[in-house]
Amino acid sequence: MAANDxxxxxxxxxxxxxxxxxxxxxxxERVVVDVEGREIAVFHSNGEFHALSNYCTHQGGPACxxxxxxxxxxxxxxxxxxxxxxxxxxCPWHGWEFDITTGEHLASDKYRLPTYDxxxxxxxxxxxx
Amino acid sequence: xxSQAAEPDTVRSLDDLDVIVDTDFxxxxxxxxxxxxxxxxxxxxxNSQGEGDDYGYLGRVxxxxxxxxxxTVGKADSPTVRTSExxxxxxxxxxxxxxxxxxxxxxxxxxxHHDDLAAALARAYNKWLLDNIVDTDEGVYGALVVxxxxxxxxxxxxxDFADESGIAAVMIPxxxxxxxxxxxxxxxxxxxxxxxxxxxxxxxAAGTMMTRFPTQWQSLNRALPVHVTSxxxxxxxxxxxxxxxxxxxxxxxxxxxxxxxxxxxYPYFMRRFDHDYMGAKFDAPMLEKEPSEYLRDQFYxxxxxxxxxxxxEYLNSIVRLFEGENSLxxxxxxxxxxxxYTDALMKILRSEFDGDEIKNIYGExxxxxxxx
Numbered sequence: 001m002a003a004n005d006x007x008x009x010x011x012x013x014x015x016x017x018x019x020x021x022x023x024x025x026x027x028x029e030r031v032v033v034d035v036e037g038r039e040i041a042v043f044h045s046n047g048e049f050h051a052l053s054n055y056c057t058h059q060g061g062p063a064c065x066x067x068x069x070x071x072x073x074x075x076x077x078x079x080x081x082x083x084x085x086x087x088x089x090x091c092p093w094h095g096w097e098f099d100i101t102t103g104e105h106l107a108s109d110k111y112r113l114p115t116y117d118x119x120x121x122x123x124x125x126x127x128x129x
Numbered sequence: 130x131x132s133q134a135a136e137p138d139t140v141r142s143l144d145d146l147d148v149i150v151d152t153d154f155x156x157x158x159x160x161x162x163x164x165x166x167x168x169x170x171x172x173x174x175x176n177s178q179g180e181g182d183d184y185g186y187l188g189r190v191x192x193x194x195x196x197x198x199x200x201t202v203g204k205a206d207s208p209t210v211r212t213s214e215x216x217x218x219x220x221x222x223x224x225x226x227x228x229x230x231x232x233x234x235x236x237x238x239x240x241x242h243h244d245d246l247a248a249a250l251a252r253a254y255n256k257w258l259l260d261n262i263v264d265t266d267e268g269v270y271g272a273l274v275v276x277x278x279x280x281x282x283x284x285x286x287x288x289d290f291a292d293e294s295g296i297a298a299v300m301i302p303x304x305x306x307x308x309x310x311x312x313x314x315x316x317x318x319x320x321x322x323x324x325x326x327x328x329x330x331x332x333x334a335a336g337t338m339m340t341r342f343p344t345q346w347q348s349l350n351r352a353l354p355v356h357v358t359s360x361x362x363x364x365x366x367x368x369x370x371x372x373x374x375x376x377x378x379x380x381x382x383x384x385x386x387x388x389x390x391x392x393x394x395y396p397y398f399m400r401r402f403d404h405d406y407m408g409a410k411f412d413a414p415m416l417e418k419e420p421s422e423y424l425r426d427q428f429y430x431x432x433x434x435x436x437x438x439x440x441x442e443y444l445n446s447i448v449r450l451f452e453g454e455n456s457l458x459x460x461x462x463x464x465x466x467x468x469x470y471t472d473a474l475m476k477i478l479r480s481e482f483d484g485d486e487i488k489n490i491y492g493e494x495x496x497x498x499x500x501x
Contacts, residue, residue: 058407066204066205066206067202067203067204069202069203069204071410071411071414072411072412072414073414074375074414074415078375078379078415080414090199090203090204090205091205092205092206093205093206094199094205094407094408095199095200095204095205095408095409096407096408097204097408097410097411105407106410106411107406107407107408107409107410107419108403108407108419111407
């Protein structure tokens with residue numbers, strides 16, 4: 001989950017893991033890093049940072065390396081609309097769509113990508129676990 | 130028997146397998162791969178220097194279905210497999226020891242409009258396959274693709290290529306065949322495959338095959354194959370459309386009853402639809418839960434004609450798999466020729482289902498569903 005307030009440095013050194021500098025991840029981009037054996041993707045999307053496991057809970061594909069885009073939804077009149085722009089990543093193996101702000105699989109609540117809190121401290125990105 | 134019996138084989142992971150054979154490993158050949166292998170007159174016709182004007186869409190001799198898939202919009206990747214190096218990448222991922230390469234573009238070969246060109250494309254594809262892909266040292270085998278539009282030429286192709294190293298099968302792109310594959314037109318092809326000792330793979334292509342259904346019905350020319358297939362196919366088509374368009378979401382207090390198509394297809398369809406939906410949520414945005422949940426909540430099934438009534442393991446499992454204790458309703462179909470006598474179903478189900486469940490199936494559920 002995203003927590004991008006620099007003042008919220010509640011994590012201790014033990015549970016904060018450095019990812020990269022904020023400047024290295026422009027809005028709309030992502031980095032995938034190995035943190036103590038966990039492949040974690042950190043997305044910069046719509047001004048927020050979101051960190052998720054890069055391991056697809058379906059068949060183990062690199063879930064966060066696929067297309068970052070939106071999806072089609074319906075509005076209150078049941079008309080098709082474009083939604084969640086730049087907040088939906090699709091696992092490149094089978095196209096399963098995940099909401100990067102929650103880790104949820106759009107089609108089923110049986111599947112979810114684990115998410116991690118993100119901290120920004122002095123211009124550096126950390127994930128917390 | 131030896132007193133020191135061998136440990137029974139246990140398989141806990143892929144590492145415990147002696148051999149993995151992938152029987153459907155796709156190439157992603159393009160027209161431009163195949164055209165250089167065409168024989169005349171089509172080589173000269175299609176490899177000419179003249180570009181022509183394809184009006185933006187007519188340049189492909191294979192029909193384009195126009196459907197928007199996850200791959201079309203980039204939500205799923207479909208790696209390119211057009212070289213030995215590409216094959217190796219797939220082999221490394223899937224970890225097979227042997228694979229039988231099958232096409233992608235040529236899944237649509239049976240829908241190519243020009244019959245003689247289709248036969249020439251089959252021959253060209255197979256030459257490309259043998260030249261560029263098949264490599265028995267690496268376990269890469271191929272299926273000869275034949276054009277069902279020209280069964281005699283298909284048989285000749287099998288005769289010509291069957292002895293090539295690395296050919297493990299013949300593949301009929303079966304999705305758009307006309308007539309259906311029982312027709313005597315295909316017997317020379319079957320004879321050639323039987324003679325060569327090559328099994329026939331039948332592989333459909335989702336995009337275009339339904340366009341053939343009316344002519345295939347005409348060609349079946351008997352009642353049996355129509356009756357066996359059409360009831361469940363039609364229900365699957367209607368249910369798939371109703372779910373995709375969100376009918377049960379739009380009409381949440383409406384119940385539907387599915388009749389006269391047998392049972393086994395129904396739990397299959399539930400899972401098949403859920404499976405596809407997992408990677409295609411954007412294609413059915415009305416749905417708020419998994420498709421099979423709508424079926425369980427708002428759809429009911431009538432029993433006749435019960436298939437597998439001589440196979441309790443089958444029938445009991447099938448009814449459980451769609452929670453028939455809540456959704457199955459007895460029907461006789463009397464006086465039609467395939468009617469079920471009243472206790473035909475009960476004789477089986479009583480070995481698996483309790484009294485309340487059988488009462489549901491024989492009347493209690495119907496008492497709730499229908500407005501008596």
